[in-house]
Amino acid sequence: MRTILFLFSAMGVVGLAYWAYMENFKTQTALSEVEQLQREISTARGRLGVLRAEWAYLNRPDRLRDLADINFDGLGLLPLTPDQFGYVDQVAFPEPELPPITDPIETMADTTGEAQ
Template sequence: MRTLFFVLGALVAVAFGFWAYRVNYETQGTVKRVSALQNQIAAERETMTMLRAEWAWLNRPSRIEALVAANNDTLNLGPLQPDHFGEVAMVAWPPLVAKDLEEGWDGITREDITVTEIAATDPTPRPHHRPEIIQAKAAQ
């Protein structure tokens, strides 16, 4: 009987040792992956900082003014003036096709839609904050 307990105890100890060994190596692998991800995040943040600085350098007003002056003959760029703005009515919209009027973009026509009118009992419905008014209306 003692031998049986000794053998079972040894098997349990080996099983726990194997489990601890596996968990240890899984944890080390996870730590390595987390470290790699943190390094990647740091590199991406550094890249973003560099790109922001480069964007600020490229968009500095003196550079933009020099580019506008150099390309003014072809692009005719300049500051915005009030006469550069227009009204929506001034836009040349494409003509409507009869199909566009009869059928929507999703294929639903006017015949597919039914509208049900509900007669209003109170011409000016308003929310009531006092419960006694709601109960009085419900009792009627």
């Protein structure tokens, strides 16, 4: 009986060791994937910074003004000035259309003025 108990205990220890090894392996794999993702995120952030710098460089007002002047014949673009802007209360918004009355309700009013 004692031998069987030792045998089951040894098998349990071996089984737990195998489980611990597999969990350790899964953890190491997950950690390496996280490191790879962090490297990719860092690279993407670096590219995003470069793209933002290029966008800011390409959208310089003096450059856009020069491009508008160069391409005036083809595009007809004019430079923006402050007097080209208006206020919201100057905008003529269309009046909303009222839907047609399809089911009118008949009401009767007491026109005699007497209380009942």
